[in-house]
Amino acid sequence: DSRPLRAGPACCNIVPRLYLLITVGVVYIRSRECSRKDILQDLVEMCRGVQHPLRGLFLRNFLLTSTRDVLPDTDDNVSDSGTIEDSIDFILLNFSEMNKLWVRMQHQGHSRDRTKRETERMELKILVGTNLERLSRLEGVTVTKYQNHVLPAILKQLINCKDSIAQEYLMDCIIQVFPDEFHLKTLDTFLDTCCQPQGTVNVRNIIISIIGRLSNYAQADPNNIPEDIELFQIFSGKVTQIIQSRTEMPPEDILALQSALIKLALNVYPAETNYVDQVLQNTFSIFNDEKSRAKGCSAELSRMLRVPIDHYGDILTIIQLEHFTPLFSFLEYKSRKELCVYLTENVIQTDTQIDSHDQVDMFLTMVSCLVADQPDQSTEPEDPEDFEIEQSLVGRLVHQLTSPIPDQQFLILNTCKKHLLTGGDKRIQYTLPSLIFRAMQLCRVYHDLAADDEKWEKKVTKILQYINSLLSSLVKAEYWDLALRLFLQAALVCDLMGIQSAETAGYEFVSQAFAIYEEEVSDSKAQLVAISLIIATFERSINFSEENHEPLRSQCLRASSKLLKKPDQCRAVSLCAHLYWSGKNREMAGKPMEEGKKVLDCMKKAVRISNQCMEPSVQVQLFVELLNKYIYFLDNGCNDVSEVMIAQLIGKIREDMPGLEASEATSQITSHFKTTLEYITAQHSMSSLTREG
Numbered sequence: 305d306s307r308p309l310r311a312g313p314a315c316c317n318i319v320p321r322l323y324l325l326i327t328v329g330v331v332y333i334r335s336r337e338c339s340r341k342d343i344l345q346d347l348v349e350m351c352r353g354v355q356h357p358l359r360g361l362f363l364r365n366f367l368l369t370s371t372r373d374v375l376p377d378t379d380d381n382v383s384d385s386g387t388i389e390d391s392i393d394f395i396l397l398n399f400s401e402m403n404k405l406w407v408r409m410q411h412q413g414h415s416r417d418r419t420k421r422e423t424e425r426m427e428l429k430i431l432v433g434t435n436l437e438r439l440s441r442l443e444g445v446t447v448t449k450y451q452n453h454v455l456p457a458i459l460k461q462l463i464n465c466k467d468s469i470a471q472e473y474l475m476d477c478i479i480q481v482f483p484d485e486f487h488l489k490t491l492d493t494f495l496d497t498c499c500q501p502q503g504t505v506n507v508r509n510i511i512i513s514i515i516g517r518l519s520n521y522a523q524a525d526p527n528n529i530p531e532d533i534e535l536f537q538i539f540s541g542k543v544t545q546i547i548q549s550r551t552e553m554p555p556e557d558i559l560a561l562q563s564a565l566i567k568l569a570l571n572v573y574p575a576e577t578n579y580v581d582q583v584l585q586n587t588f589s590i591f592n593d594e595k596s597r598a599k600g601c602s603a604e605l606s607r608m609l610r611v612p613i614d615h616y617g618d619i620l621t622i623i624q625l626e627h628f629t630p631l632f633s634f635l636e637y638k639s640r641k642e643l644c645v646y647l648t649e650n651v652i653q654t655d656t657q658i659d660s661h662d663q664v665d666m667f668l669t670m671v672s673c674l675v676a677d678q679p680d681q682s683t684e685p686e687d688p689e690d691f692e693i694e695q696s697l698v699g700r701l702v703h704q705l706t707s708p709i710p711d712q713q714f715l716i717l718n719t720c721k722k723h724l725l726t727g728g729d730k731r732i733q734y735t736l737p738s739l740i741f742r743a744m745q746l747c748r749v750y751h752d753l754a755a756d757d758e759k760w761e762k763k764v765t766k767i768l769q770y771i772n773s774l775l776s777s778l779v780k781a782e783y784w785d786l787a788l789r790l791f792l793q794a795a796l797v798c799d800l801m802g803i804q805s806a807e808t809a810g811y812e813f814v815s816q817a818f819a820i821y822e823e824e825v826s827d828s829k830a831q832l833v834a835i836s837l838i839i840a841t842f843e844r845s846i847n848f849s850e851e852n853h854e855p856l857r858s859q860c861l862r863a864s865s866k867l868l869k870k871p872d873q874c875r876a877v878s879l880c881a882h883l884y885w886s887g888k889n890r891e892m893a894g895k896p897m898e899e900g901k902k903v904l905d906c907m908k909k910a911v912r913i914s915n916q917c918m919e920p921s922v923q924v925q926l927f928v929e930l931l932n933k934y935i936y937f938l939d940n941g942c943n944d945v946s947e948v949m950i951a952q953l954i955g956k957i958r959e960d961m962p963g964l965e966a967s968e969a970t971s972q973i974t975s976h977f978k979t980t981l982e983y984i985t986a987q988h989s990m991s992s993l994t995r996e997g
Contacts, residue, residue, distance in 0.1 A: 429473050
């Protein structure tokens, strides 16, 4: 039937006529009455008759869509039906003409409508890209044909069109539609082309896209990448070439490309840490002469530096990257500090142990923003809460800087001291306590190794000197309460060592605590807390000689008697009684002193002081507390404390209790006294004490 063929030329307008001719041509191809090759060639040539960009694009898209099932897809030219080469030529010609029409849209109309035209073009880009998608679906397109015929033709059209929108879109199309095997064989050719597009083309996205595509391909199966193809070296070289050829490339784009290279190295060559360091070195070289250029993109550089941190999850590997730390100098202070916090949190969360003093030195240098003030730091005061959180992180970090070898651990402590003391007075209150406790722990380690290390005593002495120097720094910074507590803690560690040099150091530590108490603690409540801590520390000591033990006991009692408030005096003096009962010294070989007479003297003095209190409720409260002390000493075998004394005190409390005003405090005193009597009743030998009269 020839009617369809005659209907096409009879149509008045060329556009509908061509639509009809395409439809008829496809019918003739299916009927196999004419050469498929000739019909396809005629159809694609006839479409040149429409040069209106929009109409031409839709017409050629109709041609491509209509012929998708009739294109020859083999190398065999059966009955002159055409080969795969004819299909390739057909699609490439159609692609070329469509791209020209698409580009032409940019240059029509007034310049003020430029943005509108660009928007319309972006909406129509898929019509052009469909040609490449159709090419990729032809089974007859082998790697060789793609390498020798398809890609060169596409790239030629891409370069010649000199349109940034077309170049960027089509290069992305090539990456997305063709198989990974094709990209591997033509990588050099494709990357060379990336250096040639218009200066406005965003080459960054194109390179990142191809790197991501091949990186995923390699991750799926490492055998996918032939041994003779060094992906990293190829991409690294081309990226460097692109950066050098595009002198106006924004620093954000440069860093994005370097980040993509780092991800490629980490994903495809995880064991090659030198590849990551190579990228960092190249980045440093690029920005070294223009540091101000890098300052404006601190966020991008920070994201790049976080990539290896997140991948390795091991700060020890990061430390090995020689050019990681130098890049910190390109970051603004705020970004640098945020990255330091990120690194420190990573060490703590992953429980990474940094066990070499050299590595500790490198890491603390790396996070110097947290350790000390910086030259580019803002003069405005930091937020106190944020500052405390950051410095607490550093304090926690110290506990991760540890080695199983004691001598190496001491080197680590000295390295930490060198860095942390540069932080100034405002930081050491958060950082030095951790360092001091690590040093105390090391003393215990050497004590446990006494049988295996002949020099352990000298090493312990050296550590105690180290502790004293740190405590002196806290004293100079006027952190009195913290220093007092740490002096007492250090004294306990000295006591555990059981050697002469440690006793001397321990006596000095207690003396320093007393000096702080007497000279710097002025608040009455703080004084009571401080003297209570001193008494409790001394009561736990066992290795002081009597020569040192006696003056310290006496000093505790004198200091307690000089407290400003009578209730504080009473409580502190009653605490001193324990020094004469359960206190120990070297001469007693670990046995308690049990000096009942001294105990009784302290308790009687405490009762006299309580009698001097003017407030009835406070006086009764003190009596109840002292009653409990008397019972404690009686239960523990102090013969100088008699049941008569306890009975007299109970009588005194019962006599004064009714005169107290009703209040919450009175209720608590009554409850405490009642509980004490119940305890006495439970002790059969003392049950008579609870009877009235």
